[in-house]
Amino acid sequence: MSGITIPVQTDKPKLAVYKFSSCDGCQLTLLNLEDHILDIAGAVEISFFLEARRRVLPPPYDIGLIEGSISTPEEEERVHQVRRDCKYLIAIGACATSGGIQSLRNWANVKEYADLVYPSPEYLKTLETSTPVAAHVFVDFELRGCPINGDQLLEVISALLAGRKPNIPSYSVCMECKRKGLPCVLVSKGEPCLGPITQAGCDALCPGCSRACYGCFGPMGQPNINALGGKLTGELKQSNRDMKRMLRTFNGYLEPFKQASDYYERLEKE
Amino acid sequence: MTGVDQGVQDVWFLSMQGLGHMVSTLRDKMYTVVAPTARDGVITFAEIDSVDQIAAGVRDEMGPGKYRLIDDPLSRPFNYVVGQDSPKRFFFPPKLELVSMHIEGKRFVLDSTAPKPPKLAILGVRPCDLAAIHVQDRVFGYGDQATAERCETDSYYNLARKQSLLIAVNCTQPSSTCFCDSMGTGPRAKQGFDLSMTELGGGFILRAGSDDGRAIVSELPVREPSPSEVELGQLKIDQAIERMGRHLDTDHLMELFDEQIDHPSWDEVAKRCMSCSNCTMVCPTCFCSTVSDSNDLATDAATRTRHWESCFTHQFSYTTAGPVRGSTRARYRHWMRHKLGTWWHQFDSSGCVGCGRCITWCPVGIDITEQAHRLRHDRNTDHSQDEPIRERGLMV
Ligand code: SF4
Ligand code: SF4
Ligand code: SF4
Ligand code: SF4
Numbered sequence: 001m002s003g004i005t006i007p008v009q010t011d012k013p014k015l016a017v018y019k020f021s022s023c024d025g026c027q028l029t030l031l032n033l034e035d036h037i038l039d040i041a042g043a044v045e046i047s048f049f050l051e052a053r054r055r056v057l058p059p060p061y062d063i064g065l066i067e068g069s070i071s072t073p074e075e076e077e078r079v080h081q082v083r084r085d086c087k088y089l090i091a092i093g094a095c096a097t098s099g100g101i102q103s104l105r106n107w108a109n110v111k112e113y114a115d116l117v118y119p120s121p122e123y124l125k126t127l128e129t130s131t132p133v134a135a136h137v138f139v140d141f142e143l144r145g146c147p148i149n150g151d152q153l154l155e156v157i158s159a160l161l162a163g164r165k166p167n168i169p170s171y172s173v174c175m176e177c178k179r180k181g182l183p184c185v186l187v188s189k190g191e192p193c194l195g196p197i198t199q200a201g202c203d204a205l206c207p208g209c210s211r212a213c214y215g216c217f218g219p220m221g222q223p224n225i226n227a228l229g230g231k232l233t234g235e236l237k238q239s240n241r242d243m244k245r246m247l248r249t250f251n252g253y254l255e256p257f258k259q260a261s262d263y264y265e266r267l268e269k270e
Numbered sequence: 271m272t273g274v275d276q277g278v279q280d281v282w283f284l285s286m287q288g289l290g291h292m293v294s295t296l297r298d299k300m301y302t303v304v305a306p307t308a309r310d311g312v313i314t315f316a317e318i319d320s321v322d323q324i325a326a327g328v329r330d331e332m333g334p335g336k337y338r339l340i341d342d343p344l345s346r347p348f349n350y351v352v353g354q355d356s357p358k359r360f361f362f363p364p365k366l367e368l369v370s371m372h373i374e375g376k377r378f379v380l381d382s383t384a385p386k387p388p389k390l391a392i393l394g395v396r397p398c399d400l401a402a403i404h405v406q407d408r409v410f411g412y413g414d415q416a417t418a419e420r421c422e423t424d425s426y427y428n429l430a431r432k433q434s435l436l437i438a439v440n441c442t443q444p445s446s447t448c449f450c451d452s453m454g455t456g457p458r459a460k461q462g463f464d465l466s467m468t469e470l471g472g473g474f475i476l477r478a479g480s481d482d483g484r485a486i487v488s489e490l491p492v493r494e495p496s497p498s499e500v501e502l503g504q505l506k507i508d509q510a511i512e513r514m515g516r517h518l519d520t521d522h523l524m525e526l527f528d529e530q531i532d533h534p535s536w537d538e539v540a541k542r543c544m545s546c547s548n549c550t551m552v553c554p555t556c557f558c559s560t561v562s563d564s565n566d567l568a569t570d571a572a573t574r575t576r577h578w579e580s581c582f583t584h585q586f587s588y589t590t591a592g593p594v595r596g597s598t599r600a601r602y603r604h605w606m607r608h609k610l611g612t613w614w615h616q617f618d619s620s621g622c623v624g625c626g627r628c629i630t631w632c633p634v635g636i637d638i639t640e641q642a643h644r645l646r647h648d649r650n651t652d653h654s655q656d657e658p659i660r661e662r663g664l665m666v
Contacts, residue, residue, distance in 0.1 A: 039568035158567050167562045171547065171583040174633075178551030179364035179578050181355050183312035186633050188337045188354075196546035196633050210310055221584040224544040224598065231335065231634050 013062035013161065015040075016048035018082055020068025020075050021102055021130060025147035026093035027051050027067050033150045040154075043161055059085035063160060065153075066139075069095040071102055071130040083137035088160060091133040092153065094146035098218055098254035101146075103130040106253055107265075131253070143168070146216040146250045149201050169200045170221035173213050177204035185212050192232045194246060197223035218251035225260040240267040280484065282492035283499055285473040289347070290321040292437075293393070295489045301391035301435060304360060306353065311339045313353030315360070315392070324394070325350065332445050332626075334635025348394060348469050351445045352625050356399045356554035357392050361430045362406065364578045368561065373570035381571065387430035393437045395463070397456030398448070398625040400438050402554030404462050407431065408617045409557045416618070435482055438463040442506040446515035447626030449639055453520065455623045457510040468503040475503040516626065518639045519646060524611040530645040531603075539641060540599035542634050547580035549628035549636070550605065555621050558586065581605050606638060 017027060031037065031052060040046075047057035064086030070076055083089055094100050105113060106129045114121040133139050143156055152168060159166035169175070173195035177184065185207055186193040193212035195204070199220040206213045219225075225247070232238040238246075247261035284292070296303045297319065307316045308325035318324060329342040330350040342349055370382040395403070407413055411423030412431045441450070441457035450456030459466045464483035467474040475495055478484040550556040560579040565572045579586050582601050587594035595601045613621030622638070629637045 036567065039566070043567045154567070155564065158565050161567070162565045164563070164565075167564065169583075170585050171580075172544070174546040174548050175551065175578075175580065175583070178354075178548060181314065181359060181364070183310040183314065183354060184337075184548070184631060184633070187335060187631055188310075188312050188339070190336075193633075196544045196548070222545060222598070224542075227542050227544050227634050230542075235335075 012043065012045040014047040014057060014060075015044040015157075016059070016061040016064045016082075016086060017046075017051070018048075018064060018066045018068075019051065020066065020079070020096070020133075021071040022068030022093065022095045022100065024051065024067070026096075026145075029147045029150050030065070030153060033154060036150075036154055040157065044157070061086045062088065063157070064089045065092050066090070066096050066133055067092050069099045069102060069130045069132060070127070070136055071105075072126055074125070076127065076136065079133060079136050088140045089133075089137070090141045090143060090156060091139045092143045093148050094144065094216060094218065094250045095130075096133045097142040097144055098251040098257075099130045099132050099135075101250060103253035104248060105130055107248075141166070143201075144199055144217040144251075145201055149203065151203075152201050171200055172196050172220045172223075173198045173200050173202065173204055173207070173217065176200045176202070177207045180204055180208065182207045183210075185210060186231075190236055192236050192238050192242070192246065194228070197225050197228050214246060214249055215257070216250040218254050219257050223256065225256060229260070229264070240264045244268060280478050280487070281495055281500060282476040282487060282490075283473055283495035284467070284476045284490060284492050286346070288473065288491050289324075291490050292486070293318065293321045293324075295486055296391040296393070296435070299391075299486075300389060302388040303391050303393060304357070305393040306348070306350070308339060312337065313339065313350050315353075315355055315357055315394075324348075329443070330445065332447055332630045334447065334629050334637050335631075335633055336635070337630050346469065346471065348439050348467075349443060351441060351443060351448060352396050352399060352627060354552055354627070354631055356402060356552070356625070356627070357395060358402070358406065358554050360390055360392065361387075361403070361427050361434070362410070362424075362557065362559075362578075363426070366426060366576045368574045368576050370571060370573040372572070384425060387426055387433070389433040390430065391435040391437065393439075395436050395438045395459075396441055396625070397438060397459040398450040398453075398623045399554050400436060400459050400462055401450075401453075401455035401623040402625065403431075403436065405555045405617070405619055405621065405623065406557060408619060409555075435464045435486070436462070437483075438466040440466060440468045440503075440507050442469060442510050444510050444514050445626060445630075447629040447637075448514055448624065449516040449518050449626060450624040451511050451514045452516075452518040452639075453620060453622060453624035457514075458507045468507065470499060470502055470506070475500060516624075516629070516637075516639045518610075518622075518624065518642050520610070520620070523642070524614065526642075526645055526649060527607045527611050529649055533645055533648060535641060535644045535648075536599050536603050539602050539636060540597065542636055543582075543598050543602050544634065545582045545584065545598045545601060546633065547582040548631050548633060550580040550582055551578060552627040552631045553609075554625055554627070555609075555623060556580070560586070581608075602636075606641060609638070610642065 091097050110128050114124050156166045185191040191212035194215035195213040198215045199217045201217050244261045244264040247257045251257050303318050304315050305318045305324045306313045308328050324347045326347040327345040328339050331338045371378045371380050410427040412428050438459035464480045466477045558579045559576050561576050563574050609621040
């Protein structure tokens with residue numbers, strides 16, 4: 001089949017999946033839902049998903065999943081068209097909800113970076129910053145994670161189609177960690193775990209592998225970063241630089257991780 | 271557990287090798303045996319199929335926000351106290367599918383039958399945890415007519431408890447965060463067990479508290495203990511009382527909370543508390559849960575699941591108008607008043623058994639005994655002559 005648009009008559013809700021500045025990990029999470037991908041294909045018409053199929057149906061779409069941050073002038077424009085084309089727009093993953101790892105550039109000089117990395121940086125068209133989708137257009141729902149959790153994605157799609165509120169908690173990773181009965185790596189090993197300030201959703205993946213959470217689901221609702229910072233920089237001997245780096249790893253440009261990382265940067269420079 | 275008696279108990283001596291017999295006897299009687307194991311550096315209750323899986327040759331050290339399991343030259347089991355988890359999850363599972371159904375025409379059709387709990391023998395229940403099980407019995411309406419009449423009983427919990435066998439181990443080595451003595455729950459298990467054990471180095475003083483317990487003993491290689499063995503057992507427990515790591519004065523606590531409802535220390539605790547909920551997750555009596563529905567994309571099936579929840583989460587009390595307790599200050603205060611005060615009004619017992627877990631497993635080491643002490647230290651009225659709302663301790 002060629003890339004020609006073929007109009008299809010369908011009563012099913014139409015799903016579109018978009019990619020912006022990202023690693024494709026979140027789209028892969030969708031494709032990796034092996035047991036359920038056919039269920040999804042049965043429940044919605046996959047109308048625009050370039051990573052999965054060449055066939056493209058014309059907009060409007062009922063549900064749009066958007067992966068990636070806005071980091072180029074072209075993306076800055078395209079995201080507005082995406083918003084116009086989709087009834088519900090769901091930002092998926094750390095890039096789309098916080099600006100992602102690439103938002104580290106927001107604290108640096110992009111031109112200097114580009115000159116260092118590329119032999120001919122003049123061909124590059126990039127913005128000074130990498131920002132989340134919600135910084136540009138209205139987003140109906142945000143799904144966190146680097147990458148997102150497949151069950152959470154399925155939950156959001158199922159909830160949307162059934163017309164109910166998705167069960168996506170805003171509490172800490174510790175809740176999932178304790179429900180699973182995993183030994184706490186912070187208390188029992190002195191690892192600098194960000195679980196107490198990070199939003200649940202991964203089913204405590206990292207503590208399940210006996211390692212500390214590094215915050216890839218971003219801040220939980222009302223996190224007390226200062227309290228955890230006191231423990232980590234005090235008893236657990238993390239430096240202010242360590243704190244800054246931990247907070248900036250995946251969701252650094254998302255408040256209140258951003259504010260807290262700036263605070264530790266100030267302490268680092270003092 | 272059937273035929274639990276409160277009075278005279280039979281006493282035996284069981285050798286260290288006899289512990290293996292106990293495990294195999296329980297398994298022969300079709301029990302799923304759960305005992306403390308050493309998992310990833312933490313004492314953890316888990317299913318075992320042989321006695322060597324019981325943690326031995328380790329001892330625990332803990333303090334506020336800190337826990338370490340270290341090698342111990344003594345190779346005996348039970349030379350440690352409570353780990354992160356209590357037996358709670360075996361009766362009140364952290365995640366339980368309640369019901370599943372599908373749509374047929376215009377009707378819901380049930381697909382699931384009620385989940386069946388295993389027949390559990392929990393070996394190595396510490397006295398505080400034993401007391402906590404009896405606290406939850408009241409919450410979920412097991413063997414307690416008053417609760418059963420007042421609210422819905424939990425069928426999974428009731429069935430799990432009905433067929434369970436509880437083997438307590440008295441404490442001779444309390445930790446620095448233990449305060450069971452203050453709460454009247456330990457270090458000696460007084461009632462509500464099928465069997466209780468006190469470790470003596472070469473073996474155990476064994477006591478039966480029910481017919482089920484006696485039936486197990488009848489199949490074990492026990493002998494009569496010498497008077498000095500019995501005395502040594504008593505002595506070790508008495509010494510444990512003296513070495514209790516923490517203390518909580520339970521006198522007129524409810525009045526204390528009412529009086530100090532606006533004490534500045536609540537704000538100070540809130541500055542440190544992360545609302546991470548670890549304290550409530552590890553607490554052997556905390557019973558909050560949430561029920562959520564999910565639906566299947568491919569079929570018209572839906573499932574209702576119950577999960578542990580916590581009064582510390584922002585979303586737990588969330589209503590259309592926002593969270594009922596919007597600040598960490600309000601949530602911490604609510605939790606502590608409930609554990610030590612309003613639980614009495616609700617269930618006629620304390621909600622705290624003094625296990626110390628919330629102190630040890632709070633990542634920032636917030637200490638319930640310290641907060642109670644601060645409130646009392648700063649109070650201005652003396653209530654010591656008043657009639658107390660309830661006697662000190664648990665279910666007296
Ligand atoms: S290991 Fe981390 S996520 Fe798990 S309970 Fe401890 S602090 Fe929380
Ligand atoms: S434990 Fe933390 S870092 Fe690991 S997957 Fe979960 S949120 Fe991400
Ligand atoms: S409140 Fe703390 S000390 Fe009391 S029973 Fe719960 S976890 Fe144990
Ligand atoms: S008291 Fe400690 S464990 Fe409990 S919510 Fe606060 S910080 Fe977490």
